[in-house]
Amino acid sequence: MLKPVSSTLLPLCVLLINGMSAPFVSAEEKAALASKSEGTPAKSEFSPEQLEFFETQIRPVLADNCLECHSGTKSKLGLELNHRAGWLAGSDYRKVINLEKPAESVLIKAVLHSGEKGVPAMPEKGNKLPPETVEKLTTWIGMGLPWPEHEETTKANDPLKHWAFQPVKAEAVPENAGHPIDYFVRRAQAKAGVSPAARADRYTLHRRANFALLGLPPKYDEVQRFIDDPKKHEEAWPALVDHLLGSPHFGERWARLWMDVARYADTKGYEGAGQERRFIYSYTYRDWLIRALNEDLPYDQFLLYQFAAEQIVDPATPDKRHLAALGFLSLSKNGSQDEILDDRVDTTFRGTMALTVSCAKCHDHKFDPISTKEYYSLYGIFLNSLTVDTPTIGEPKLGPEYDKYLAGLAEKQKKIDDFLAPVLERKAKEHPDLAGQRDKLITKVDREDRRKLTNLEGERDKFIADSGMEPDKAIILRDRDKPINQHVFIRGNASRRGDLAPRQFLAIASEGGKPNEFKNGSGRLEMAHQIVRPGNPLTARNIVNRVWMWHFGEGIVRTVDDFGMQGERPDNPELLDWLANWFVENDWSLKKLHRLILTSETWQQQSDNPKETENMLVDSENRLLWKFRKRRLELEQMRDGMLDVAGNLSNEMFGRSVVILEPPYSNRRSVYAYIDRQNLNPTFRNFDFSNPQETTGKRPTTTIPMQALFTLNNPFVQDQGENLARKTATEKDRVAQLHRAVFAKAPSESDRQLAESFVSVYEAETARLGKRQTNTEWSYGWGDIDETSGKVVFHPFEHWIKEAWQVGKERPLKDNPLSYLYVDANGNTHPGYTAKESVIFEWRAPADLRVSIGGAVQRSNVGKGNGVRVKVATRSAGVVFDKVLDPAKGSLDVSIPELTIASNESVYLIIDPHEKNSSFDSVRWNPVISDLDNKWPKWELAESFSGPATPSSSWGAYAQGLLNTNRFLFIE
């Protein structure tokens, strides 16, 4: 008896039972696909004599003279002479043999050293072939290139037989097999002899599902409700999954993942000086993605809109929001036309079909059955779609501010017009034939004027981008009115035209292996239809595999953006195909796919398996999915999670992008982050964020100390700790509240002990350290010293102005003995009028220590004034150093070889103006205190110079500590 995992899965499983194994592609199609090698003369049966002739007379000649350079994928000019197909295909430039007229073959001319233009003399190295050998070659060509058939047909890596180009074959899942995913996974496990893990507990599942579907941590109450739900897991769990799939945050999480594929950025890339780099309306694409995913727009339509929305959206409808979908193409990085087109081909095919079509730009794909001609067929589609337009899809926020903006914009525009008018007038006189044709006249503008024009336009664009006042607009592409034909660029060189490349689809993904020429405009919409054609063997496999990777950390095919010969094979091909087929059968619904995956026992496994050791021996990479792969939160999950648990995450959806990693720290979700394509803040990539220059398959997963520096030291993370502390300040059981907030879980007894001991130690330590001017061992101020007792009166400076500590807000203070007192980061300082207003650096020992003091007081006003008097003192030892810096000298060494000092006791480093004369007393002193036992790093004034302490509170430090634990940062 079939045991469905959930009630809604039932109909699907029924479908399966009814023999749902019909493949996408018919047998005829498959046959046609296999004989794709168009233009190849049908291979006749060669006689044994002919083959014998080849083996004895030809093969040795090839081996001795040709194959060193013309064999395999690195062949010169792309000419491969080590197999028959290579002879037929010729070089990257042309055919080299003529089967009808063998003597006219280019190859024969080459070995004859004919001297004909463009025909090199071959072989390049070694001797010219003797005439009789050439004769034999000619004969052999005339025979139709006899070559043992087995060498061709048994080639294990025949690209056309490669798994990814075969039709999707959905195997029927037998009745009683349980969840189909588990059926396939367990079958593979059983075969290999590994055992799956048990189902994770409800807490773990809840947290895992929240991060997976919403990118956010769960709430304590919700987790509790789920744990306490008396319903059977088979009911309670799918209900929770459905609940999460209904959240608007779902779209925010999954849009960001797709944005990796779409190499989303808010800037175009590198631009010369004066030009605006921002797209201005890039965010409308991101907002479209969020809405489309929340509404569960079927994936085929999801793609159609992204490729050709302007041809699908009814011009009459007022709702134009789907136009923004074209951002998938239009937000490509800037560059030459060729680079833009190449990027669009690459993003399209790597992104939606896991094909590296761009590899066929300069030569036929070295591994996959994709020809250069096919590359240029697709290139030609984008070539005819280069016109960018920005139709309005939203409403402006009318009001006085908007009016002000319009006035400002008009002013900027007027500047351009006023500049351009006389320039164009002049040009019209120079080119009377172009009079009245503004577009053409502009191209005639001189370099200097063009530079000015660019700057003025840049100013206008910057004004628009900065203001954020324009209504939402879509960045769309339009087809050229009259399409132009694209030729092959031989070896990628635009000046070497090859065959015409008609706009059409890839043969390997076309029905029957035979693409039809596209008829409408650029062919972009037709191309999109070919991509989502249910018989296309790659599109559905690609998306289910990516979704799988986003849920499990690795795809069923690990090279998620390369299903070609160079990519990995699927770990579980039957599962991949079953999923791909199921997905299409289920209306390309991504939400249904998520539901299917999350309700499988495979997804619900624990991240630990008692049979770990045994399983590891068989499958150390967990390709058979015998446990859930524990993963660190991605940058977005981590940042949003921190904001969310601190109760600080903004619920605001959509709109212009915001800078997230620089102060003032935004509380918006990370999906709204402003992505600067050219100069991305390095923290993004330190956390393995995708490279916004090109489509990303799988993000790397690295662990580097820069990540920990961020979570430990970045004020954003510390702020969230303090927010958490503030929110729980009035709670009786603060530890419990913090744990509930951060982990959605009550603390264990041991957690409580750690918390209590941390807070009490932290507070005691803070008290012991006393109120500190800075967060370092150093304080800066002024005062006086009793030279006999060593007792110091120390007044810390109260003002931190322009990176320096000083007495008042102003400096110097008028007619005040404290007038010039200050210290800056380089140890530049100045005492007050008399010894009573000496400048003092205080250093407090963090432990009982034996230290040495080094450094020198430097003075630039050599020969002027009366010098300064330098003293060093501690309470217990009194004055240990007292010398005058001679006004004739520039420097005084202040070295104390050894000084014993108790914990929390201070060393005072003092500069007295000397004999009440403070003229020319600007000095620089960068004292260095070293632990003679070498347990502590050195303390140095300049190196650790800092502003006022804004110390973390004990509970804030505790909460921030929780945000730094693996418990928070990992999904189990």
Next chain:
Amino acid sequence: MNGFTSRRQFLQRTGMGMGALGLSPFLSSLQGSDRSLNPLAPGKTHFSPRAKRVIHIFANGGPSQVDSFDYKPALEKYDGKEMPGEGLKTERKTGALMKSPFNFSQHGECGLWASDLFPKVAAMADDLCVINSMYANVPNHEPSLMLMNTGAERVNLVRPSVGSWVTYGLGTENENLPGFVSLCPGGVPVVETQNWRSAFLPGAYQGAHIDTKNTQISKLIPDIRNPRMPKELQRRQLELIQEMNRQDAEGNAIDPAAEARMHSLELAYKMQIEASDAFNVEREPAHVRELYGDTLHGRQMLIARRLVERGVRFVQVWHGDGQPWDSHSEIAKGHGKLAKEADQPIAALLFDLKQRGLLEDTLVIWGGEFGRTPTVELPTPGANDANTKLGRDHNHHGFSMWMAGGGVKGGMQYGKTDEFGFKAVENPMHVHDLHATILHLLGFNHEKLTYRYAGRDFRLTDIHGHVVDDLIA
């Protein structure tokens, strides 16, 4: 993979009690074994390397070869005269040949002809391996910078930088510091951070840009300082975090990712100290600081030495933001000032590396993205002001660079330009050849140091590059 099922079992077998503080020795085996978790773990070279680290001094903007290391007496003879023969295309219009405003003389035992532009560097002639026959593809800054730094000149074809490749290949010897550091005072050069980006290589290999105009460590490396906790308190916080991590890991199978993160927390804590130390030239004795000079360039060259000494793999030292060496006009003044800033610090670096025995396996490279024309630049409306005089235009046809240490021959001059120093004619060495040679010195076959991305095995030299054996000692 290890055969230990649980932490407990592991610790029992290694004789450690469960209460043991500090990190498990498991982590030391993690380093070097699993580069996906620890991308900076030391990598394996293809053969025994001659150099273990690189300092690339980038004279961005294009320093003139005929005014520095490529002596052309013919320029004096033909000064003010039309260049005989066919002219070469450069970015802007140039006129007659122009002699160098600097004086040339011979230096060292090798008798290197060099101008008085870099007198102190020239005095190290016997350590220099001067390449006079460098050439690139186009006379424009952006593509030439990209070519020199990434091997791919198209500005929008974003490829990993040389430093990223080297760090990918070699990892780092000191995890408390970034593996690849780019020192550039005052901002960024042309094409900006793309000069040190890791592109499709993981972010761990991107260059850490450090604006050496700042002197405060907290401004040099983001998040290097905890602004709100003295170190004693921070240590307490770290102990709390690690104790919770340890307790959570107890009884479970060893999870490499979680262990790696615990390790990285400790590294980060140490980095706060170590990085401060590395960038703090005040720690150097006075005589060393004097050797380099108390200037911006002296300081950053000294930082470069402190970094490589501490195991950083690749340090790039830029002259400044923008393109300072771009002397389209008044080259005597422009180059004179720039060289004055750089000469002593560079010579000090070479001398200092040598006296510490570091030069042996540290490859020092000096040069720009291209050189300059031996002809004088003519005023171009819109491109430069009408007062332009006595400057030189960009020249990619032939220019000079030098290398020192790290397995290259000292006292060597390689290749030649034509009579006037315009075009490389003898043993021309393309930028790809330079890259191939650099990788070779570091122990890599440039054709085999690859990274699989988008269905292809990418490499720094793409399909080009030849190792120039003549330069190798």
